[in-house]
Amino acid sequence: MSLISHVRKRIILNRFVSVIDLSLNVNNSTSTESFIHSNSSNLKLSKQIKSENYQQNVEKYSPAAPLRSLKKKSSNDNYATEFIDYKYVHVQGGKGGDGMICFLQLWSNPQAGPSGGDGGHGGHVIFEASKNTKSLNHIKSKYTGEQGENGMRKDMFGKNAQHLIISVPIGTLVKNAQTGQIVADLYCDQMKFLAAKGGSGGKGNHYFLSNKNRHPNVAEIGAQGENNKWILEMKIIAHAGLVGFPNAGKSTLLSALSRARPKVASYPFTTLKPSVGIVQYEDMEQLSIADLPGIIPEAHCNKGLGLDFLKHIERCVCLFFVIDMSVDNPFEQLRILMNELDLYKSELLQKPITIIANKMDMDDSHMKLKIFQKNLDTNNLSHLKVIPVSGKYGNNLTELLIHFRELYDSQNLNNQNNDE
Numbered sequence: 001m002s003l004i005s006h007v008r009k010r011i012i013l014n015r016f017v018s019v020i021d022l023s024l025n026v027n028n029s030t031s032t033e034s035f036i037h038s039n040s041s042n043l044k045l046s047k048q049i050k051s052e053n054y055q056q057n058v059e060k061y062s063p064a065a066p067l068r069s070l071k072k073k074s075s076n077d078n079y080a081t082e083f084i085d086y087k088y089v090h091v092q093g094g095k096g097g098d099g100m101i102c103f104l105q106l107w108s109n110p111q112a113g114p115s116g117g118d119g120g121h122g123g124h125v126i127f128e129a130s131k132n133t134k135s136l137n138h139i140k141s142k143y144t145g146e147q148g149e150n151g152m153r154k155d156m157f158g159k160n161a162q163h164l165i166i167s168v169p170i171g172t173l174v175k176n177a178q179t180g181q182i183v184a185d186l187y188c189d190q191m192k193f194l195a196a197k198g199g200s201g202g203k204g205n206h207y208f209l210s211n212k213n214r215h216p217n218v219a220e221i222g223a224q225g226e227n228n229k230w231i232l233e234m235k236i237i238a239h240a241g242l243v244g245f246p247n248a249g250k251s252t253l254l255s256a257l258s259r260a261r262p263k264v265a266s267y268p269f270t271t272l273k274p275s276v277g278i279v280q281y282e283d284m285e286q287l288s289i290a291d292l293p294g295i296i297p298e299a300h301c302n303k304g305l306g307l308d309f310l311k312h313i314e315r316c317v318c319l320f321f322v323i324d325m326s327v328d329n330p331f332e333q334l335r336i337l338m339n340e341l342d343l344y345k346s347e348l349l350q351k352p353i354t355i356i357a358n359k360m361d362m363d364d365s366h367m368k369l370k371i372f373q374k375n376l377d378t379n380n381l382s383h384l385k386v387i388p389v390s391g392k393y394g395n396n397l398t399e400l401l402i403h404f405r406e407l408y409d410s411q412n413l414n415n416q417n418n419d420e
């Protein structure tokens with residue numbers, strides 16, 4: 001055994017023994033060997049002893065003292081990170097590498113001529129649509145491309161820099177920050193937009209060799225990359241948008257379906273901006289749902305959160321109408337919602353619509369649901385699928401999620417993204 005491994009073994013043994021000693025202090029009946037042979041059972045044993053000691057101490061000193069627990073965050077403290085649907089980005093292409101000035105000196109030919117290599121090109125900054133990117137939250141305000149490598153001696157060229165690829169969600173619009181003009185629509189997966197060109201590499205002094213100038217003492221400096229300012233805007237904010245009256249339970253439902261934590265409260269207009277949650281299926285497919293601000297009659301005339309809210313609906317691929325089954329006339333809610341959408345933009349009603357009958361845990365909700373469905377039949381709306389749920393208690397959400405996935409697969413909501 002080498003000296004080092006011997007010393008290491010001693011250290012490990014010492015540490016082990018000190019753990020054993022600690023445990024032995026509290027339970028002398030356990031022998032050292034038994035610790036060595038069953039280390040895991042020791043841990044359990046020492047934990048048990050510690051908790052027994054703790055109990056004793058509690059009884060000895062402060063029998064009435066309550067155990068302090070970490071303050072539990074209420075769900076309302078834990079807001080969803082604000083959904084960002086546009087970002088202002090400053091992009092700078094990477095600088096080209098500088099050309100080299102040097103002269104080759106060989107033992108046979110001390111003046112073998114200029115041999116400075118060219119600099120490598122700077123990296124471009126590229127926006128690329130990716131189906132795995134669901135939001136613009138990760139986008140920074142400034143990106144600079146990588147710099148090209150400088151040219152080297154013996155005519156060695158510097159390496160070109162790697163391009164910097166920034167992934168954005170499918171359906172991102174790129175706008176000129178100064179004019180607001182749309183310059184690109186990244187509507188399908190892996191579609192790219194060259195946001196800033198990298199600078200070209202400078203020529204080394206070998207490039208300037210001519211009959212007149214046999215000793216060029218000059219080389220180019222690498223060019224600066226392009227400097228551009230863009231606005232990235234998400235055209236589509238979610239696969240499905242939760243549309244409903246204030247207090248219908250949209251935010252509660254989104255929290256139950258995803259990890260988003262929008263603000264939930266019993267007063268109307270708690271949701272002022274859309275928040276988006278991601279639902280992940282077993283095959284790793286991710287679908288997004290947006291909790292949209294509540295709608296009230298005459299929203300199309302800009303009442304309540306009015307046009308702002310309606311603008312967001314346009315950017316969802318399918319619509320889930322959340323109807324509160326605890327109110328006197330739930331069908332009236334649906335009628336007003338459809339009417340408002342129709343008056344704002346009738347095309348909105350062409351989107352796939354599903355009705356979520358929410359608050360089914362409330363008294364009379366089942367009776368109201370029956371009347372609601374009869375009303376659908378009499379108003380020629382029987383083709384609309386109704387899914388009864390309770391967002392608060394998580395009832396029947398699986399059916400809703402299965403329906404959402406089927407809708408996605410059958411209509412290929414992704415393709416719809418592309419067409420819009």
Ligand SMILES: Nc1nc2c(ncn2[C@@H]2O[C@H](COP(=O)(O)OP(=O)(O)OP(=O)(O)O)[C@@H](O)[C@H]2O)c(=O)[nH]1
Nearest residue numbers: 247248249250251252265268269270271294391392
């Ligand atoms: N009993 C019951 N109450 C619910 C249910 N879903 C939501 N609520 C309650 O309804 C109230 C409003 O819920 P929110 O989720 O904030 O409603 P919202 O539609 O997002 O409201 P706005 O943000 O104003 O548009 C809260 O007090 C919830 O606890 C449900 O399924 N059953």
